[in-house]
Amino acid sequence: MAWDSPVGIAFSEYDKNSSGLDLTSKHLFTEVDLRKDPFSKAMTLMTLFLIYEKFERESQSFFAPYLFTLPTEFDLPYWWDEDQLESNLVGTNLYFIVKERKNVLKENFDKAVIACGHIFLKRSLTW
Secondary structure (H helix, E strand, C coil): CCCCCHHHHHHHHHHHHCCCCCCCCCCCCCHHHHHHCCCHHHHHHHHHHHHHHHHHHHHHCCCHHHHCCCCCCCCCHHHCCHHHHHHHHCCCHHHHHHHHHHHHHHHHHHHHHHHHHHHCCCCCCCC
């Protein structure tokens, strides 16, 4: 369903029309990206799809009843600012895991904006 949505189509068209699989290509996910996180592409698409359904299609979405039950605030290390991370996690393995994952999420977000930001007419695709 996500692949057939406007977001999925734009996402896959951008990836298909980009050339090469090296670090300088416009490919959404290079071989290096997929080795770092093999689920990156699918998770990014699913995230984009859910954002699109909730904030762009709103009540017209088949998933609206479910999407509007989801929490709007999270108190997880991924959403903490740098001060919170340092004061709570420095010296633990989780500190490095969270920092690396946040970097991957930001990279994926930047790629997603290039690939299908134009689909989000209500400007709901923000970091």
